[in-house]
Amino acid sequence: MNGGRVLVVDDDAAIRTVLAEALKGEGHDVAFAASIAEMDRQLERFAPEILITDVILPDGNGLDQISSVIARHPELPVIVLSAQNTLSTAVRATEQGAFEYLPKPFDLDELCTAVADGLRSRSAPRAKPETLKEELPLIGRSQAMQDVYRTIARVVSNELTVLVFGESGTGKELVAKAIHDLGPRRSKPFIAINMAAIPRELIESELFGHERGAFTGAQVRSAGKFEQAQGGTLFLDEIGDMPMEAQTRLLRVLQQGEFTTVGGARSIKADVRIIAATHKDLPAMIAANSFREDLFYRLNVVPVTLPALRERPGDIGELADHFLRKAAQEGLSRKQLGSDALARLTAHGWPGNVRELENLMRRLAALSREEVISGRQIDLALAQGVAEPVLTPVVAGGHGLEGAVEAHLSQYFASFGEGLPPDGLYDRILAEVEAPLIRLALAAVHGNQLRAAELLGINRNTLRKKMTDHRIDPGKSRKGG
Numbered sequence: 001m002n003g004g005r006v007l008v009v010d011d012d013a014a015i016r017t018v019l020a021e022a023l024k025g026e027g028h029d030v031a032f033a034a035s036i037a038e039m040d041r042q043l044e045r046f047a048p049e050i051l052i053t054d055v056i057l058p059d060g061n062g063l064d065q066i067s068s069v070i071a072r073h074p075e076l077p078v079i080v081l082s083a084q085n086t087l088s089t090a091v092r093a094t095e096q097g098a099f100e101y102l103p104k105p106f107d108l109d110e111l112c113t114a115v116a117d118g119l120r121s122r123s124a125p126r127a128k129p130e131t132l133k134e135e136l137p138l139i140g141r142s143q144a145m146q147d148v149y150r151t152i153a154r155v156v157s158n159e160l161t162v163l164v165f166g167e168s169g170t171g172k173e174l175v176a177k178a179i180h181d182l183g184p185r186r187s188k189p190f191i192a193i194n195m196a197a198i199p200r201e202l203i204e205s206e207l208f209g210h211e212r213g214a215f216t217g218a219q220v221r222s223a224g225k226f227e228q229a230q231g232g233t234l235f236l237d238e239i240g241d242m243p244m245e246a247q248t249r250l251l252r253v254l255q256q257g258e259f260t261t262v263g264g265a266r267s268i269k270a271d272v273r274i275i276a277a278t279h280k281d282l283p284a285m286i287a288a289n290s291f292r293e294d295l296f297y298r299l300n301v302v303p304v305t306l307p308a309l310r311e312r313p314g315d316i317g318e319l320a321d322h323f324l325r326k327a328a329q330e331g332l333s334r335k336q337l338g339s340d341a342l343a344r345l346t347a348h349g350w351p352g353n354v355r356e357l358e359n360l361m362r363r364l365a366a367l368s369r370e371e372v373i374s375g376r377q378i379d380l381a382l383a384q385g386v387a388e389p390v391l392t393p394v395v396a397g398g399h400g401l402e403g404a405v406e407a408h409l410s411q412y413f414a415s416f417g418e419g420l421p422p423d424g425l426y427d428r429i430l431a432e433v434e435a436p437l438i439r440l441a442l443a444a445v446h447g448n449q450l451r452a453a454e455l456l457g458i459n460r461n462t463l464r465k466k467m468t469d470h471r472i473d474p475g476k477s478r479k480g481g
Helices: 011-026 035-043 062-072 087-095 108-120 143-155 174-182 200-207 244-256 282-287 293-299 315-331 342-347 353-367 377-384 401-414 427-444 449-456 460-468
Strands: 004-011 029-033 048-053 078-082 102-103 164-167 190-194 231-235 275-279 302-305
Touching: 004 035, 004 342, 011 029, 011 108, 035 048, 035 062, 035 427, 048 108, 062 078, 062 087, 062 377, 078 108, 087 102, 087 143, 102 143, 108 377, 143 174, 164 174, 174 190, 174 231, 174 275, 190 293, 200 244, 200 342, 244 293, 244 342, 275 342, 315 342, 315 353, 342 377, 353 427, 427 449, 427 460, 449 460
Parallel strands: 004 029, 004 048, 048 078, 078 102, 164 275, 164 302, 190 231, 231 275
Antiparallel strands: none
């Protein structure tokens, strides 16, 4: 086969040895550099046809050099290798003009394929690199997430329609938001609509808007999500729950690039990027005639499959710590995971995925009195999490909250033998229930005291007094006033 001149920039001798054997076996002429300074010398001396570089080098960051290298050598494809397996690294590599990004440990066959593709692409024009400025929302360094990051990095600069697959709670909207925030439409609206949350008879009005008098109750003209998202991105969540008649109308809009409001006659250009998501098996729905096959192919231009949390256990610790920091930023106490807590979290099956983990960390941040969260607290919190979503935790004997309190108080009285607890028991017991209730209510509404008061069924002044009585700092509980 016809090989090419390949320059590898990496200070790891073991990596260089492996790459030398693999690339020379493919017929390539290979040279090496262990630093940025040495890379600059080899670029002139060896004149490579493709460059492979690590990110972390002894004298600097390989990513920071890509744009200047490409400026000096416009036809030189650059392949980035990195152990910093984050979405930020993948997107930065692409934005700087890299031909390919491969996370370590990488597959040799995949690398050799990338080298061959890069050599064939030497005459292809390159997009101007942009600078990544925003903090990215997706967290995880597992191989499954690397595939997600690489797909996102490839689609942010174009207008291709994306269909995100994943179980409930995996973060499908975060993927859509990342694609929007990193793309050319970032300064325009990002509008999300959940198909499963809208009554069937209102979906077309929600999507396309309606004119005054279009139906009973339509007192004024209302802009739909397509119109609100003009110039930006429209995220269609749970697209598998869209009724068949609405699917037909959506398909027509995607084909023609324009729509009309309900009751309207004037066509409106649909200048939006479409990202859809579902937790359902759309091919099975197509076979059952409950989802249009032509709409599926219109949406499924670039598929992105988000892994379930149980499929990436190595990311759980990083995610948990992120959610604890986030809870602290919202006014809750800063907590840390104990040495045995991570093992408990990793062993859990996470049917609710990342959303379940976030809710668990928020609950522990609100209710745990210790700074370090133990494995036992994790077990107790997980056991509470599988109870019914109302205030009736199950205890031995099948009793609800009343039975749990009675069991606790029975043990409390028994601890005094033939004696009695100190006087004032009523107020003390109510305080023990009231304080965590208030903390949890505040956590649930992100520190909004007015909303917390409504949730609890008390007025705001009463809530403030109780917060003072229980030493719940109103400054830390408040977020945004």
